[in-house]
Amino acid sequence: MTDQAVDVGGQAGASGNQFFGRQRELKALRADIERAGLDTISGRKAPRARVLLIAGRPGSGRTALADELARRLADDYPDGVLRTRLTEPGGRRVPMEQAARALLDSLSIASPPGADEDELTEMVREALAVRRTLLFLDDAGDAEQVDPLLPDNSDCLVLAVAQGPLTGIPDVRPCTLGGMDAKSAIELLRTFTGSVRITVDPQAAESIAEECGGLPAALVLIGGWLAARPRASVADVAKRLRGLPDVGEQPTSARPLARAFRLGYESLPPSAAGMLRLLALAPGGTADAHTASALVGCSVQAAGSTLHELAALGFLHTVAGPSSTAADVQYEVPGALAPLLRALMEAQDRPAEVQLARARMLERTVRQLRACRAVTEPDGSPAVKKLAGMPRALRFANAAAAAEWLRLRRPALLAAARLAVEDGDLDTLARRLVAALVRALAAHRGTEAAAPDLYGLHQLVLSVAQRRGLHREEAAALLNLADLDAQTGRAKDALVRYRAALDAGRAAHDPYATGRAMESVGAAHQDLGDWQRAADWYGRALAQRQTRGERADEARLYGRLGTAHTYAGRYGEALRSWRAAAAGYRRLGDLPSQARALSEVARVQEYAGRPEESLHTCREAVEWARQAGDARLQAALQLRLADTLDRLGDPAAARLHRATAGRLLGEEGSAYEIRSTSAKD
Incomplete structure (x- = not known):
């Protein structure tokens, strides 16, 4: 997973890749690496990797400090830096299974579809046990998210970012961040304002740093405000900040960021302010021009321009480098600002408008996924003809461009599918989205490579089908999940799901699903070595095919029945079959x-x-x-x-x-x- 140029609460200036201050903290962290642990003092070899913890509130620059430390330590770890995020910008904890798969993907290790978190985290630990790697765990909620990923290898280093201590993990001393020192804070402001305005009134710049509590996220917002207003003085901003009253009951430590955000937000045009609020709906906290365009109902070009302006003002972070068009650039809502945006959206936007915006976003995503898949079809096919009728902004130049789009958007697309299903009010759109995503992943990555993602998507389909009483779709989802279980050697799990699919198929009066399920139940019993039951279920499936006159399936099932009888040693019945x-x-x-x-x-x-x-x-x-x-x-x-x-x-x-x-x-x-x-x- 690649590092981001500007991260949540990062200490990045207008250039997007500068780092300011925190030299004392960097020195302390380097010293902590070299400090002897409790095991070493007692004469034993450390059984696990050393854990460095950078603790601080969102917006304190904790991730930027971790980024800088990882950059400086990278040469000491020849097997690279692995990074995963344990909490999304919106505050949702990333499931351990998802985090482990992300790390395995970074290591180019295939993860079995449907595997539970214990199996996946064990695979991560086994992979890191033979490597010298720096493991960067960003935005950890607690020790329970960190401990399963710790490699049993003292040659590895784990760098964790969290809001508080990781109680339960031994031998961890947190490096707790407060505000930046005044000199570094002013240097950060200078990257936005230039040196003249700071030099003219250094005392006002110090006052701004104090009003912002030295928080990098607040300073970036103020710097963005000043950069957009070259005629405004630093003293004017300091006066405005002091004059802003606190809204609601907020912890003292949260007030500087809230005031800086309010100053910038209230200066936005209504259209940009509306877009910023609705970006709280962006799946996984990331959005591009298409997402923003659908949320607010404007053109893709206008949405791209507004997103660029919001990023320049410090409200968003650019997470994908510039490409051929502004529509291809991805932006992230900083985790420190996500709660503020959601509170504003809930207060200022009517629920019906929010739901409509979410529906537009999902509909746009469905159309993009269909275009992504259609570009892989042969010329002259119905899908390609339909693609030609789509707006140019939704089309892809070629299959390679579509595959790259799918690769970059995959985490956000999977998050969109999950959120759509969890919403519960947009099930029709959710089903279309999941179906389109399944087809696009299969077309570009192949069903085998995409199997871990497909497993989760089939589970989403199953939850919607069960909630809505859609027995036909329930049967299809259960069959797909059971097939993946069977392919990965979980024959008992597959058998349970095949039986459930049989019940759903019967409830739907679907002869195809019923016959397919009976045959698959037989195959599961065969995998378990129960030849008698396998032959019995193959016989049931055969009888159904015979009544329907499905001759090809009938011949195939006679063969499967013959196989089961052969394994059981019933050669006379095997010969007849x-x-x-x-x-x-x-x-x-x-x-x-x-x-x-x-x-x-x-x-x-x-x-x-x-x-x-x-x-x-x-x-x-x-x-x-x-x-x-x-x-x-x-x-x-x-x-x-x-x-x-x-x-x-x-x-x-x-x-x-x-x-x-x-x-x-x-x-x-x-x-x-x-x-x-x-x-x-």
Whole structure:
């Protein structure tokens, strides 16, 4: 995860990448790294990484200080700096599962979909146990968020940012931040105002630093106000700040930032003030021109200009570097300002207007996701034709541009889906958003790579479907979740979900979901080694397909039934099932599948102690493969014939068949693998 040029409460000036003051704190933190811990003093090797804690209120510059320290220490940790955030700007605690996945993604380690937080945090600790890494945990709520991620490796360093102490983690001394010293605070102001206005009235600049409590976030807001008004004097701002009354009951430490925010906010044009308030709705606290445009109902170009102005005034932070257009730049609502914006929105905007703004934002996101997916479709497809009719601002130049957009927006898009479902009043939009996001992720990343995200999205669909009594969608979500459970080896969890999907499918009178669920219940029992139950459920699914005349599924299920009987050692029933499968494929004209089914008949005959019949059936399968024109399958069957002849004591004939297989393969490589259907193979 990349560091941000300007972070929450950061001590960045107008240039966006300068750091001011805090030299005493940096020196103390460096000394704390070198300080012997309790384990070292007692003569034992430290079992875990050292934890450095920077504590302070939002807006105190705690994250900026951590950024600077991480930058200075980076060369000491050759395996890099890993960073994740444990609290969103709006105050929501990031689930441990989500934080752990973010760290694993940074390490390019695939995380299994549906894994719980204990499994994922263990994967993080195991990965860091063999690395020399600096782990940066930003905005931690308490020790419970930090402790599961601590690597059992004294060569790593954990740098945590929090509002208070991390009680429960041993050997941690917090570096507690207050305000900046006056000299550093004035230097920060100077980056916005230039040196002349500060030099003319240094006493007024000191007064501003005092009124702001030395808080970098407050100083940035005042600096932005002054930068936008080159004719205003520093003394005028100091007078205005002193004249602002406190609103409501606020802690003394929170008043300087609240006054600085109020001074800047009340100076905004109504349109910009309205946009700023509604940015409290931005998913994950991040927004771009499209998000802002949808929230307030203006053009994308106008929204981009307003966002740029708000960032210049210190109300927003730029979190993605400038790209081809202003619409591509992302902005973040500082965590210190998020509660103030939400309070203003709740006080000044009517609930119906807020809900309408949220709906517009979700609708815009759905359209962007559809465009993102459509650009991957072949020319002339219905999706591409529909894409051509979309506004130019919503379209992507090519698939690469769409993939990059999806990569950058992925955290915000996932947050948007979660918030839409949690809202409860916009379920139709929420369902469309989740569906569009699933398709876009699958199109650009592939279902396997996107599986962890898809698992969470299917869970969101399930919650909406259960809340609204949408049994068909409930069944589909349960089937998708169960499939992912089965793919990651959680057969018992998959079985529970497949049974629930069967109940939902029956409630929806959906024959497809019901049949699919019955077959999948059988597959889950097969994975668990319960061949009798597997065969029973395959039989139920087969009976349903037969009543509906679904011949292709019927033939396939005969094959699955034959597999279960083979594993159970019931060779007579297995032979009947595989022969029925072969007959079904013959009626369908599917010659390759018919040849494979006959190959399985031959395999079962061999298991049953009937080698001559097995040899005859295998030759028949070879002939059908030849008629199908499938050289690789024919070669695989020739090899099967050779193995059978070896067992029958005819090595010369076996060599001939192997030579035939070699000629068939030529330069195509190895033959198809015809999988074993019995543990005896």
